[in-house]
Amino acid sequence: MADLRVRKNERCVIGIPECNYAFSSTNSCFIAYGYETSGREKDILIAALEKRGIEPIETAGQNASGEFAFCTKICSKIITSRFSIVLLNEDVLQKDGYTYTAPNANVNIEYGLMIGFNKVVIPFQEESYTLPFNVNAIDTVKYTSRTFTEKASKAIDDALNKTSVHKATNVDSFGLALIKFLLHKEMLIAPSDGPMEKVLHNLGAAFGLDMLNTFDGMDYHYLGNWPSLPLDKIISRLNAANRLFEARVASFDERALLGLTTDRDMILATRFIEALKFWIIVASEDQRVCLCQWHSANKFPYPVDIYLTSEIMDAARLF
Numbered sequence: 001m002a003d004l005r006v007r008k009n010e011r012c013v014i015g016i017p018e019c020n021y022a023f024s025s026t027n028s029c030f031i032a033y034g035y036e037t038s039g040r041e042k043d044i045l046i047a048a049l050e051k052r053g054i055e056p057i058e059t060a061g062q063n064a065s066g067e068f069a070f071c072t073k074i075c076s077k078i079i080t081s082r083f084s085i086v087l088l089n090e091d092v093l094q095k096d097g098y099t100y101t102a103p104n105a106n107v108n109i110e111y112g113l114m115i116g117f118n119k120v121v122i123p124f125q126e127e128s129y130t131l132p133f134n135v136n137a138i139d140t141v142k143y144t145s146r147t148f149t150e151k152a153s154k155a156i157d158d159a160l161n162k163t164s165v166h167k168a169t170n171v172d173s174f175g176l177a178l179i180k181f182l183l184h185k186e187m188l189i190a191p192s193d194g195p196m197e198k199v200l201h202n203l204g205a206a207f208g209l210d211m212l213n214t215f216d217g218m219d220y221h222y223l224g225n226w227p228s229l230p231l232d233k234i235i236s237r238l239n240a241a242n243r244l245f246e247a248r249v250a251s252f253d254e255r256a257l258l259g260l261t262t263d264r265d266m267i268l269a270t271r272f273i274e275a276l277k278f279w280i281i282v283a284s285e286d287q288r289v290c291l292c293q294w295h296s297a298n299k300f301p302y303p304v305d306i307y308l309t310s311e312i313m314d315a316a317r318l319f
Contacts, residue, residue, distance in 0.1 A: 009021050009022075009023065009079050009117070012071075021075075021076045021079040021080055022079075022080060023079055023080070023117070024080070024081070024082050024163070024228075025080045026055065026080045026081060026082065027053065027054060027055060027082055028054060028055040028056070028057050028077070028080065028081045028082060029049050029054050029055070029056055029057065029081055029082060029083055029084060029085055029156075029159075030057045030058070030077045030078045030081040030084045030085070030110075030114075031045055031046070031056055031057065031058045031084075031085045031086075031087070032058075032084070032085070032086040032087065032106075032107045032110035032111060032114070033058070033086070033087035033089075033107060034087065034089060034090075034091055034104040034106075034107055036091065036092075037087075037089040037090065037091055037092070037104070038087040038089050040145075041087055041089075041124065041148055041152075042058060042087070044148060044149055044152060045085060045152055045156075046058075048149075048152055048153055048156055049156065052156065052157075052160065054082065054156075054160075057077045057081060059073045059074055059077075074110060074113070075113060078110065078113050078114055078117060078119065079117055081119065082120075082163050083119060083120040083121065083122070083159045083160075083162070083163050084114045084119045084120070084121050084122070085121070085122045085123075085124070085156075086107060086110065086111045086114065086121060086122070086123050086124070087107070087124050087125070088103070088107065088111070088123055088124065088125040088129070088131065088132075088135075088140065089104075089125060089126050089129055090102055090103055090104065090129050091103075091104050101129070103132055108132070111123070111135070118208060118226075118228065118229060118233075119228075120159050120162050120163050120228055122141065122155045122156070122158075122159055123135070123138060123139075123140040123141065124140065124141045124142075124143060124148075124151075124152070124155075125140050125141070125142055125143075126142070126143060126144070126145075127142045127143065127144055141155050162228065162283075163228060174309065174312070174313070176316070177312050177313050177315075177316035177317075178225070178281075178312055178316070180315075180316035181307075181312045181315050181316050182212065184315055184316070184318070186214060186215040187212045187213065187214060187215070187221065188212065188213050188214075188215070189210060189211070189212060189213070190211040190212055190213035190220060191213070200220065200269075200272060203241075203244060203245075203248075204222045204241070206244075207224075207237045207240060207241050208224065208225075208226070208237065209222040209223060209224050209237075209241070209278075210222070210223040210225065211223075212279065218271075219271075219275045220272055220275070220276065221276070221277045221278065221279055222241070222276070222277075222278050222279070223278075223279045223280075223281070224237070224238075224278060224279070224280040224281065225281045226280060226281060226282065227281055227282055227283040227309045228283070231287050231290050231291065234280065234282070234287075234291065235291070235294055238278065238280075238300065238304070241278075242300065242301060242302070245273060245276070248269070249273060252266060252269070252270075276302050277302060277303045277304070277305065278302055278303070278304045278305070279304075279305045279306075279307065280304060280305070280306050280307070281306075281307050281308070281309060281312065282306060282307075282308060282309075283308070283309055284308070285308065288306045288308065291304070291306055292306065
């Protein structure tokens with residue numbers, strides 16, 4: 001059974017055997033920036049964060065002698081941070097007598113990690129630059145030298161509000177409440193010891209979903225513990241999961257013909273799809289209402305039960 005008391009990163013993104021850093025376990029903010037292009041902004045951000053009691057983390061200020069620097073100075077700091085900031089200003093480069101600008105590769109790698117780890121991220125970019133095509137759909141704070149301080153202050157306060165669940169309820173206590181809530185609902189975190197169960201678990205894990213199992217062990221649900229995700233990302237993940245299941249169902253006959261699945265696997269997979277339900281945890285009533293409206297309007301093919309973090313805590317106190 002998965003341990004929900006602390007949500008740990010169990011899979012290293014670069015293949016090291018073990019990670020286990022706990023998400024949002026420190027009251028810190030990781031700042032990704034280009035040393036030569038955004039030093040002034042970095043200093044302003046550090047002052048604003050320290051004023052609010054948030055520890056600023058940036059790679060240039062760390063020492064990782066004798067250790068694996070990427071893990072120690074970057075990846076683990078992003079995982080454990082309460083939220084993150086990225087400055088997307090381009091580097092000025094020269095080649096063959098020409099001067100040009102280009103995105104900072106290291107900053108973009110760190111930005112990708114933040115998105116991949118589902119962090120609350122504040123992206124900034126000076127107005128004179130243009131966002132790369134692959135992130136131009138993400139809401140980014142555009143600024144000038146005159147407006148940066150004010151916009152940074154507001155954006156940090158917004159991030160603090162979005163991550164307030166970590167401040168008001170530490171990860172340990174919410175995780176324990178969630179375990180009690182699931183037991184109250186006669187659900188368990190599903191084991192993934194069988195071949196088909198492992199496949200189903202991995203399919204959900206691709207979208208940050210935990211697999212739940214009823215007390216009788218016959219039906220499975222997926223749990224999206226997503227109070228820190230904005231509504232559009234929740235909907236995007238649900239739609240992507242649906243496309244995946246549709247593709248797998250469409251391939252059932254061909255898989256059987258090629259001998260890629262057993263009769264038992266086919267029966268389990270069919271029963272799983274027919275009884276599938278999603279449980280989603282969100283932070284606010286507004287998110288729940290909007291998600292319900294989306295579910296109804298778009299005829300999402302699976303039932304979706306939506307719970308607030310406050311409801312999880314309240315229900316756990318009764319168990």
